[in-house]
Amino acid sequence: MENQLKLHIKELESAAAPLSPDRNVREAMDHVMQDFAQDFLDGLTNRKAYFSFDSMHGKLEHPEKETLDLPGILRQLDQEMLNQGLNPASGGHLGYIPGGGLYAGALGDYLAAVCNQYAGIYYSGPGAVKLENELIRWLCRLMGFPATAHGNLTSGGSIANLIAFTTAREARELKASEFHKQCIYLTSQVHHCVHKAIRICGMREARTRFVAMDDRFRMDPVDLRKKIEEDLALGFEPFIIIGSAGTTDTGAVDPLNELATVAEEYHLWFHVDAAYGGFFILAELEDELGHPLKNKFLGIERADSLAIDPHKGLFLSYGLGAVLIKDTTSQYKAHYYRAAYMQDTVQAMEELSASDLSPELTKHFRGLRLWIPLRLYGIEPFKAALEEKILLCRYFYEEIRKMGFEVGSYPDLSVCIYRYVPLQGDADAFNAALVEHVVQDGRMFVSSTTIHQQYWIRIAILSFRTHLREIDLYLEIIREYMKEKI
Numbered sequence: 001m002e003n004q005l006k007l008h009i010k011e012l013e014s015a016a017a018p019l020s021p022d023r024n025v026r027e028a029m030d031h032v033m034q035d036f037a038q039d040f041l042d043g044l045t046n047r048k049a050y051f052s053f054d055s056m057h058g059k060l061e062h063p064e065k066e067t068l069d070l071p072g073i074l075r076q077l078d079q080e081m082l083n084q085g086l087n088p089a090s091g092g093h094l095g096y097i098p099g100g101g102l103y104a105g106a107l108g109d110y111l112a113a114v115c116n117q118y119a120g121i122y123y124s125g126p127g128a129v130k131l132e133n134e135l136i137r138w139l140c141r142l143m144g145f146p147a148t149a150h151g152n153l154t155s156g157g158s159i160a161n162l163i164a165f166t167t168a169r170e171a172r173e174l175k176a177s178e179f180h181k182q183c184i185y186l187t188s189q190v191h192h193c194v195h196k197a198i199r200i201c202g203m204r205e206a207r208t209r210f211v212a213m214d215d216r217f218r219m220d221p222v223d224l225r226k227k228i229e230e231d232l233a234l235g236f237e238p239f240i241i242i243g244s245a246g247t248t249d250t251g252a253v254d255p256l257n258e259l260a261t262v263a264e265e266y267h268l269w270f271h272v273d274a275a276y277g278g279f280f281i282l283a284e285l286e287d288e289l290g291h292p293l294k295n296k297f298l299g300i301e302r303a304d305s306l307a308i309d310p311h312k313g314l315f316l317s318y319g320l321g322a323v324l325i326k327d328t329t330s331q332y333k334a335h336y337y338r339a340a341y342m343q344d345t346v347q348a349m350e351e352l353s354a355s356d357l358s359p360e361l362t363k364h365f366r367g368l369r370l371w372i373p374l375r376l377y378g379i380e381p382f383k384a385a386l387e388e389k390i391l392l393c394r395y396f397y398e399e400i401r402k403m404g405f406e407v408g409s410y411p412d413l414s415v416c417i418y419r420y421v422p423l424q425g426d427a428d429a430f431n432a433a434l435v436e437h438v439v440q441d442g443r444m445f446v447s448s449t450t451i452h453q454q455y456w457i458r459i460a461i462l463s464f465r466t467h468l469r470e471i472d473l474y475l476e477i478i479r480e481y482m483k484e485k486i
């Protein structure tokens, strides 16, 4: 009986053996993977930024049905995935908010997966947790937050904003019966994930107050104050101000210092969404008036919470955002849980655990992808790349204006908007056709937005692979098109 059981166990062990390849097999797999990855990277300059596609219907289905060898799998990936739609690794990606995907960061991801360290709880993975906490502390120092502040490394800016919001709700000890009285102050340019966060954390009944903006899409502190006074007079409860350090549409930075003053005066929580723009605080450039560009970020250090995306401004692969929060106690109270099966883990509180500060328990050891590039390169190359992006955007702004395009306000950071107004015909349709032409061509990718009911084309420069060559190519594509159409 016992022997039979053992026999059965051994049979199953053999059947599961492919899951544990030996070194020779692993090295052979590595070679195939490496060849593929290196060919992909070498081919990037000639690879499109956008591939038109019809439909993914019938593709990549039933992953379990028939097995393929690794080269076969990579061929399928190449044909059915990498040649479809946007290629975010391309320096030609100028749409939405690009990032790129640093190779050294990818190695961090690979090692995180191979070693599979547990980054959720200090007791289980003290090294992983300490490493991620040190990265959070570094981000806090960068943003001028005090040493007592903490936060969390998230999968991206959306979850970072959600954690900040949930913490603000906790800090106020708000009850559901009070939600409808709470007032949230933001502009119409705030990222849509903020609205999602409000809804997900249960506060859809709260009053969202859209504060007026100046002609550069920055929140008007005078109107903010006015709206708060109005709400107080009506018996509502001003709750939170959400500023942006770089909006997605136009890259505008709200007057953070003035917003912080209003927040302090009226005892509101002040949150800054710096998902796109936060790392530009590193840039040592001047703005168009000759003031240090850094001044735009003054007051960011006065925020109660802040969202920032290393998978944008530090060019890492998708999957790394961060939230920084000063009121660690409220963050903890909103997110911790003690389960019986985790009773061993409660002891060591020398370091805070991510599982007590976010919705996640088991989590990806996502900090390694940031730690490795920082250890390898230091901060200087990042700073240089960020400054390069700003100057490229200014260069583009001047060049496109020379071509007769209408432009939005001078770019605060590395996003700007522009449109061509033809003498005859519908301007919106003309610009939409231009974007369609660029996207169909595929060498570059741009996206558009609607501002004041008008169609505007955006350029967002943030990939570490976008250089003068790419911007000149984009200008050339537009020039050729205009020659034909005008």
Ligand SMILES: *Cc1c(COP(=O)(O)O)cnc(C)c1O
Residues within 6 Å of the ligand: 097, 155, 156, 157, 158, 159, 191, 193, 244, 246, 247, 248, 273, 274, 275, 276, 277, 309, 321
């Ligand atoms: C990208 C972005 C977000 C959302 O971040 P994800 O990482 O995409 O979840 C939020 N706010 C701003 C300003 C952004 O640019």
